[in-house]
Amino acid sequence: MMKLKKVFFTLPLILLSMNSQSLFSQNTKSVVIEYQEKRAVNEEKIKNLPERIQQVVRAKSKWRKSVLIHNEEGSYYMLQDKIEDKTVTVSDTQKRTVKVGQKVFFNDFLTNNSYQELRMYNENVLIKDKLNKYKWELLSETKKINDIVCKKATTTNEHGRTVVAWYTDKFGITNGPQGYYGLPGLIVYLDDGKYTFKMDKVSFSDKKLDLLKPSKNANVVTPEEYMNNYVNGKSSKSQRGNTTTTRRRVQN
Template identity: 25%
Template sequence: MKKFSLTLIAIFCSSVASFAQEFQGMAVYESKTSTAEFKARMDGNKDITPEMRKMMEERMKKMFEKTFILNFDKTSSIYKEEEKLEAPGQNAGRMRMMSSMMGGGGTYYKNVKEKTYTVDKEFMGKEFLIVDSLPKLKWKMTGETKKIGDYNCFKATAIKSVDASDFRNARLKKEGEAKKEGEAKKGEEVKKEEASKEKRGGFMMSEFDMPKEIEITAWYTPEIPINQGPEGYWGLPGLILEVNDGKTVIMCSKLVMNSKDKVEIKPSKNGKVVKQKEYDEIVTKKMEEMREQWQTQGGGNRNMIRMGH
């Protein structure tokens, strides 16, 4: 372990010395969230035709497989989903909302010197600007190493609290669990819920469990000695190139240092300023309202609920 520490210090010092006084880098990350549970549930649903399955899998691919760009300097970074042209349609707003809940949309700005972050989110037609303190993860160094591309990387783990508005780690309840909970409700309410579910042919929020915490595995390279990484990840003595975040894997596929084309790294200023907890409460409340509305109206109303001011 002592040999590992000395090696890490040597690499870190060597890398710092080789860096210019001012620099900027760009990293491309591929994010993929597991959809195994959803596909297994579709396999057990005889009402889903091959055409419906194909359409659902295409939508899941758009929501769960994304490409992000991280532009960074010594103290700050912006992390944003790669822009793609989307065909116009009546479900565009709903797809943007779902994309946001699955980690996409908006620009994630981190300032590791000030230990703050700012991210703009659009939810149900209303713009929010989340401004809060960066969560400080208690990283544990494992001593394991591997190469990612041309970079020597070291492994670290941590336990992270899950934001209530981030549904990437939502787990579909087993059918027995959902039935047991349903039996505990009032009879009439259960009938409405089952009827609504049958008419919609989809999943309800009551069918999901959200974990409170998840274990994070990160691989970082001290050859790029900055406190940065994708999304809200930071705090390691080198750029984070890979993160295993519960059901999501974020992997760096391209890295460019000191390009002639510089990017302005600054936070967004659009939207109603809220703390992360406030935003989580708004999202969960509106999702519950949607669930109740679908139950009451049998899934017939496909319009979005207007956000209050």
């Protein structure tokens, strides 16, 4: 994956005031939203895992910086942890640097598709889904978070967990961390029962930032295929060649 620090320091970003909705529509080409995220850890469930694995899981329970890069065509979201880079060859002429163990979430506003890219068993896997996959219930309750008046919404995610989100229309964009999308505003705070996300800062640029794109050589699967081929016991067979997974190029 590309190094995100280059995004922040090579293009001018302007932090605008809270009444920025009209400014975004007239002057802004890109938006950078800085978040923090952390994962809930059940010590009882991990106590029998190898110590190295326990350390990795506990590291995710601390707040970690993440970033959402947004423009009119789409967006991507990823962590900014300073963890080991690994360069992998994705074709005869192209190499790609990925963060080990890191997921990247893409939204394509032109095709209404979302993608989640991750490394599984030494291959890039791209989970393709609908952009507006969540059925949000918009509630009347409001709360001030970091001096921003936010509205409450709830939904149920693909794992059956209740998701509580707080969002604002102050910034004139619709988006959120990871794959959470579809609210009439920007998500400021979200808890999905496993991960918690909170927004730190919103920056605007009058230049169009280049978006990181999904790998064209990834194995594109549906959420159902991902669960069957990589999560529910079939991945080990796939590694030995006993289970065939369909390999497709990224298609809109």
